[in-house]
Amino acid sequence: MITVREAIDIVLNHTNRKAPEKVAIADAVGRVLAEDVISDMDMPPFHRSMMDGYAVRSEDVASAPAALRVVGFIPAGSFPGFSLSAGETAKIMTGAPLPEGADAVREVEKTGPGRDDTEVRILEAVRAGQNVVPAASEVSRGDVVLTSGTYLSPAAISILAATGHTHIKIYSAPRVAVLATGDELVEPSVVPMQGQIRNSNSSSLQAHCRALGLECDLLGIAKDDKMALKQRIQRGLSYDVLLITGGVSMGDLDFVDDVFRELGLRILFQKVAIKPGKPTVFALHENRPVFGLPGNPVSGATVFEVIVRPALRKMMGYPTWQNQIVRARLTSMFRNKSNRENYHPSVTWYEEGRFFCRPLDTRGSGDVASYAHCNSYLICPQDQKEVGKGTEIDVLLRDDYYMT
Ligand code: AMP
Numbered sequence: 001m002i003t004v005r006e007a008i009d010i011v012l013n014h015t016n017r018k019a020p021e022k023v024a025i026a027d028a029v030g031r032v033l034a035e036d037v038i039s040d041m042d043m044p045p046f047h048r049s050m051m052d053g054y055a056v057r058s059e060d061v062a063s064a065p066a067a068l069r070v071v072g073f074i075p076a077g078s079f080p081g082f083s084l085s086a087g088e089t090a091k092i093m094t095g096a097p098l099p100e101g102a103d104a105v106r107e108v109e110k111t112g113p114g115r116d117d118t119e120v121r122i123l124e125a126v127r128a129g130q131n132v133v134p135a136a137s138e139v140s141r142g143d144v145v146l147t148s149g150t151y152l153s154p155a156a157i158s159i160l161a162a163t164g165h166t167h168i169k170i171y172s173a174p175r176v177a178v179l180a181t182g183d184e185l186v187e188p189s190v191v192p193m194q195g196q197i198r199n200s201n202s203s204s205l206q207a208h209c210r211a212l213g214l215e216c217d218l219l220g221i222a223k224d225d226k227m228a229l230k231q232r233i234q235r236g237l238s239y240d241v242l243l244i245t246g247g248v249s250m251g252d253l254d255f256v257d258d259v260f261r262e263l264g265l266r267i268l269f270q271k272v273a274i275k276p277g278k279p280t281v282f283a284l285h286e287n288r289p290v291f292g293l294p295g296n297p298v299s300g301a302t303v304f305e306v307i308v309r310p311a312l313r314k315m316m317g318y319p320t321w322q323n324q325i326v327r328a329r330l331t332s333m334f335r336n337k338s339n340r341e342n343y344h345p346s347v348t349w350y351e352e353g354r355f356f357c358r359p360l361d362t363r364g365s366g367d368v369a370s371y372a373h374c375n376s377y378l379i380c381p382q383d384q385k386e387v388g389k390g391t392e393i394d395v396l397l398r399d400d401y402y403m404t
């Protein structure tokens with residue numbers, strides 16, 4: 001049986017980012033830039049006032065108070081067609097260009113009325129450059145402002161808009177499909193009859209994909225019947241990534257790996273030393289990844305987080321694929337009842353300079369009710385049977401940790 005680390009490496013070695021596509025910047029947030037972006041202008045394009053106040057020649061106001069003659073008014077959006085001579089000033093608004101000759105701004109709060117309308121008194125001395133952003137001090141025309149491979153945060157979208165890039169190249173998102181298997185399953189809208197349960201995995205995996213910014217189609221429920229399964233899986237093989245849940249363990253009706261072989265898929269592993277989630281299958285169909293995830297809801301979701309999500313991130317072109325792991329102090333003792341690396345649903349929080357982690361009390365890998373409250377997984381090493389209260393341990397934070 002391979003380790004979790006080995007499984008992640010095998011999966012990452014067989015996934016590649018998708019080709020670039022051009023999109024409007026409104027659709028680019030959360031995605032990854034697939035080209036270098038160059039500024040078409042200096043930023044700021046002129047010496048810009050940071051304040052509402054008076055543009056001055058600093059030599060005139062090296063000591064204060066100083067009376068200056070007001071020779072103009074410069075609102076943002078205008079361009080001063082005059083220059084300041086000795087003893088002159090112009091009223092200026094935030095974001096407006098300084099007139100020729102001026103090299104500083106005194107904010108209006110630090111000025112007072114002069115002897116008449118044409119005069120203002122500057123009440124505090126001004127240094128050269130004060131309250132002014134010099135032209136091209138942030139960006140020069142022709143500068144690369146974002147490099148290919150950058151994650152497009154809202155802040156990155158801002159510089160795209162500022163430099164006139166309304167459409168940019170990003171890495172295309174993989175199209176994902178989810179197929180559930182199991183004779184016992186009915187869709188969530190149906191009231192289960194005897195022996196039946198609702199298919200929660202499809203919704204859960206689709207939600208995981210959507211949270212990553214990916215489209216995800218649901219292909220319904222396949223019966224535990226080789227022919228039915230084969231037909232449904234075949235339909236799913238046109239997607240960039242196919243996720244199948246259930247049918248991968250040792251049961252008499254677990255046919256997924258048989259069907260993979262019959263369809264000519266190349267199976268790269270079918271057991272991982274992870275708890276929960278041992279019966280996880282990874283296969284390739286014409287270099288496209290196909291995952292057989294365990295049917296137990298917590299197992300399937302955990303394997304998604306630990307193994308599938310890094311692969312989807314890589315396909316999306318993300319500069320980092322790894323899950324976020326922090327060290328946290330356990331608030332109660334944890335027992336690893338397996339000889340596998342144990343990812344246990346937990347609640348983690350930050351308090352006074354360190355993370356704390358509380359393992360959730362669960363009834364096993366089918367317990368979606370307790371799982372719904374987790375924001376993280378404590379990671380108990382394979383060879384460790386027990387972790388004491390107060391011990392520092394690795395904790396995998398879910399992507400949306402900061403929202404919980
Ligand atoms: P399997 O991996 O098919 O042996 O299923 C393991 C367990 O997970 C069984 O208790 C199934 O009923 C349950 N299960 C399988 N598929 C789903 C699903 N799509 N939604 C919720 N539970 C499921």
Ligand code: MG
Nearest residue numbers: 181182246247
């Ligand atoms: Mg099943």
